[in-house]
Amino acid sequence: MKKLALSVATTLTLATGAVHAFDIVGSSTVYPFATVVAETVSKKGGVAPKIESTGTGGGMKLFCAGAGADTPSITDASRRIKQNELEGCQANGVTPVEIKVGYDGIAIANAKSGPDFNLTPQELFLALAKEVPADDGRLVANPYRNWKDINAELPDENIEVLGPPPTSGTRDAFVELVMDKGCEAFDSIKNAGPDEVKRICNTLREDGAFIEAGENDNLIVQKLEANPKALGIFGFSFLEQNSDKVKGASINGQAITFENIASGAYPVSRPLYIYVKKEHVGKVDGIEVFVNEFTSDTAWGDEGYLTDKGMIPMPADERQQFADDAKAMKGLSSL
Amino acid sequence: MNKTTATIRAGLARRYARERRFRRFGLGAIIVSMLFLFILLFTIFSQGVSGFSQTFIKLDVVLDEATLGVGPGATGEQLRNAGFAKAISQSLYTLFPDVSSRSDKRNLRALMSSNAPYRLMGIVMDDPSLLGQTYSGWFLADDDIDTYLKGHVDRSLPETDRRLKDQTLGWIDRLEAEGRIEKRFNTEFFTNNDSREPEQAGILGALMGSFFTMLVTLLLSFPIGVAAAIYLEEFAPKDNWFVDLIEVNINNLAAVPSIVFGLLGLAVFIQLFGVPRSTPLVGGLVLTLMTLPTIIIASRAALKAVPPSIREAALGMGASRVQTVFHHTLPLAMPGILTGTIIGMAQALGETAPLLMIGMIAFILSTPEGITDPATVLPVQVFLWSDSPERAFTEKTSAAIIVLLGFLILMNLLAVLFRKKFERRW
Structure with a gap:
């Protein structure tokens, strides 16, 4: 049967030649922005790419697999490329061009009818970690059940937080930006070995106070609306779209607003990148047009259409720098 | 009145009561499942109908x-x-x-x-x-x-x-x-491809993708499935351990979670054979693997239901075994085979999980024009929209589900009609 399938496959592929535009893979967080750019390019009469949402890690794997024509030309990432990924890329003859495109905020939100929250990373760590240091510095299973137990100024509500599963980039970013920061504030943890620190900081509690609610952020918003006592963790664009239903908590006294994320005052935000395969530039149609559109002021500028979709723009000088890098297609040789 | 009659009389009321209880349980089960179906359909339709207007x-x-x-x-x-x-x-x-x-x-x-x-x-x-x-x-x-x-x-x-x-x-x-x-x-909902602007988003691309994927699935799984069923039912030696092994495996395949077929497709079709990602071709190949057991099992059941007297009469008249099968058994079993095929195809039409593994979860602006163009399918479009932040995509999601349900109902109705029209009793 496989033989038949193979022969059918090869004949059909040969017959049609399988010519289509270039491929983009990568982060589901950048996906909504990359797709809008692609749509604009296509409306202007350019070549529209095919955009797959594979997640940052999966995208890197496909992108770095080689420089052949059947590999993706661009990968989206909601974090910077890792050293081992870059080495893998180079080993396969792939030179990535790094373009930072903007920022994404992560909201810790609850229903409009619920109390207002003003949290710090330490408090979030104490509320969500599996093990926390007791008064004498020893690690104990997380004893906190109520926000009030952590800080008397917090609302008198049971701790109940809905968040994404470990496969999600949002979860990675939350752990890195909130849990790690909150965790490092405790001297007793800092002195443990690096592996131990990582384990303590990155392990979320499993006793029901933190609930993995799936990858779908819309679902978390719906659940928050139904349960005003719960908090949820999801991307800023979902908060913006549902501003009549949910409100974001302030972190370190900074409200989650467009301006605060852009200025870096709101601490839970992460950079978004696209990586272009230098080997494909000039050989595959449409890459330059796509990158030019992405890095144009009408797209990623302060009032560009990407900001309408919830992306936070970079400061003007940073934009200029990355736009220049993009024009020159400057390859990334080391981190 | 002897003793036995007395015992029966005494137990009669209990037996009636048990019967009534069982009937009530059965009716209750049906009511509960209908209620859930109704709630599901009501939610989808109440959210989705407005998606057809703009x-x-x-x-x-x-x-x-x-x-x-x-x-x-x-x-x-x-x-x-x-x-x-x-x-x-x-x-x-x-x-x-x-x-x-x-x-x-x-x-x-x-x-x-x-x-x-x-x-x-x-x-x-x-x-x-x-x-x-x-x-x-x-x-x-x-x-x-x-x-x-x-x-x-x-x-x-x-x-x-x-x-x-x-x-x-x-x-x-x-x-x-x-x-x-x-x-x-x-009307743009039916004439546009996917878009990131909910008001411009349409299902044409996904519909065409589904069509091409189903075409590949049908063209591959129907002949292979029917041929396998005919061989196993009519020609394979009985009481052979190898044939039994094949049979067990086919029945097992029918129960394998569909995501496994997706992983297999990724490893075999894409990485080994180099079939292009995200195309109806590779989607159809994967769904063929998934649909085959359904078609084989249904076809075998249909062949088995043809009375042996027909085969014996044909053989007695001097027909060869191939003639017997193709002139007599297969035509009589066809309605059952077609019903099984349609149900298998309907299952494949609604399948999402294996397609996620082979890159069909993608944003594609051009309508696919052949089986090697990048494409997505209806259920994946539903998945993509349900994950979008824009509020207006909620109703688009439900509207796309309504279209998908429409096709599924149509196909299942077709299966019922086939059965009704061509069914033969012996």
């Missing part, structure tokens, strides 16, 4: 040379670069002359969908005589406006909690009073 705003666009930069007699290339966006903005400014600040003007422009200029360009390209005239026509409104007019936004909330501010609501009220806002049937 809000339009009537604009009077002045197509003069000063705005567009091109006059009558312009070439197609010139028209492509003409200032249609400016013309749309101008027509809005004319409607609301009191709007002057930069940010207010930006908000005013946000009333319209971003495709309004492209639509206008299309209209003018079709009819260049409009140049220099004033064109009044209906253009798509932005999805925020549409969501509001469909009643999904509570106006009584404080202004800061709403996506639509008081200013915009004032503009909408005025447009409504002037009769410039209308909800219409959304």
Whole structure:
């Protein structure tokens, strides 16, 4: 049967030649922005790419697999490329061009009818970690059940937080930006070995106070609306779209607003990148047009259409720098 | 009255009661499942029906040379670069002359969908005589406006909690009073491909993708499945351990979670054979693997149901075994085989999980025109939309589900009709 399938496959592929535009893979967080750019390019009469949402890690794997024509030309990432990924890329003859495109905020939100929250990373760590240091510095299973137990100024509500599963980039970013920061504030943890620190900081509690609610952020918003006592963790664009239903908590006294994320005052935000395969530039149609559109002021500028979709723009000088890098297609040789 | 009759009499009431109880349980089970089905359908339909209509705003666009930069007699290339966006903005400014600040003007422009200029360009390209005239026509409104007019936004909330501010609501009220806002049937939902703007998003690409994927699946799984069933049922030696092994494996395959077929497709078809990712071809191959067991099992059951006397009569008349099968057994078993095939195809049409593994979860702007063009399918489109932040995609998601359900019902109905029409009893 496989033989038949193979022969059918090869004949059909040969017959049609399988010519289509270039491929983009990568982060589901950048996906909504990359797709809008692609749509604009296509409306202007350019070549529209095919955009797959594979997640940052999966995208890197496909992108770095080689420089052949059947590999993706661009990968989206909601974090910077890792050293081992870059080495893998180079080993396969792939030179990535790094373009930072903007920022994404992560909201810790609850229903409009619920109390207002003003949290710090330490408090979030104490509320969500599996093990926390007791008064004498020893690690104990997380004893906190109520926000009030952590800080008397917090609302008198049971701790109940809905968040994404470990496969999600949002979860990675939350752990890195909130849990790690909150965790490092405790001297007793800092002195443990690096592996131990990582384990303590990155392990979320499993006793029901933190609930993995799936990858779908819309679902978390719906659940928050139904349960005003719960908090949820999801991307800023979902908060913006549902501003009549949910409100974001302030972190370190900074409200989650467009301006605060852009200025870096709101601490839970992460950079978004696209990586272009230098080997494909000039050989595959449409890459330059796509990158030019992405890095144009009408797209990623302060009032560009990407900001309408919830992306936070970079400061003007940073934009200029990355736009220049993009024009020159400057390859990334080391981190 | 002897003793046995007395015992039976005594137990009679209990037996009746048990029977009544069982009937009530059965009825209860049906009512509960119908209730769940009803709730499901009600939610989908109540959310999805509004997805088939869309809000339009009537604009009077002045197509003069000063705005567009091109006059009558312009070439197609010139028209492509003409200032249609400016013309749309101008027509809005004319409607609301009191709007002057930069940010207010930006908000005013946000009333319209971003495709309004492209639509206008299309209209003018079709009819260049409009140049220099004033064109009044209906253009798509932005999805925020549409969501509001469909009643999904509570106006009584404080202004800061709403996506639509008081200013915009004032503009909408005025447009409504002037009769410039209308909800219409959304034909673009069926003629457009996917879009990131909910008001412009359509299912044509996904429909075509589903069609090509199903075509590949049918062309491969039907002949292979039927041939396998005929061999196993009519020709394979009975009581052979190897045949038994194959049989067990086929039955097992029918129960394998579909995601496993996706992983297999990724490893074998894409990585080993180099079939292009995200295409109906590879999707069809994977779904073939998934559908085959269903078709084989159904076909074997149908072949088995043909009475042995027919085969014996044919053989007795001197027909060969192949003649017996193709002249007598197979035609009689065909209705059952077709029913099984249709049900297998319906299952494949609604399948998402294996397709996620082979890159069919993608944003594709062009309609697939063949089985090697990148494509997505209906259930994956549903998945993609349900994951989008824009509120208006909720109703699009449900609308796409309604279309998918429509096709599934159609296919299952077809299966029932086939059975009813061609069924034979011996």
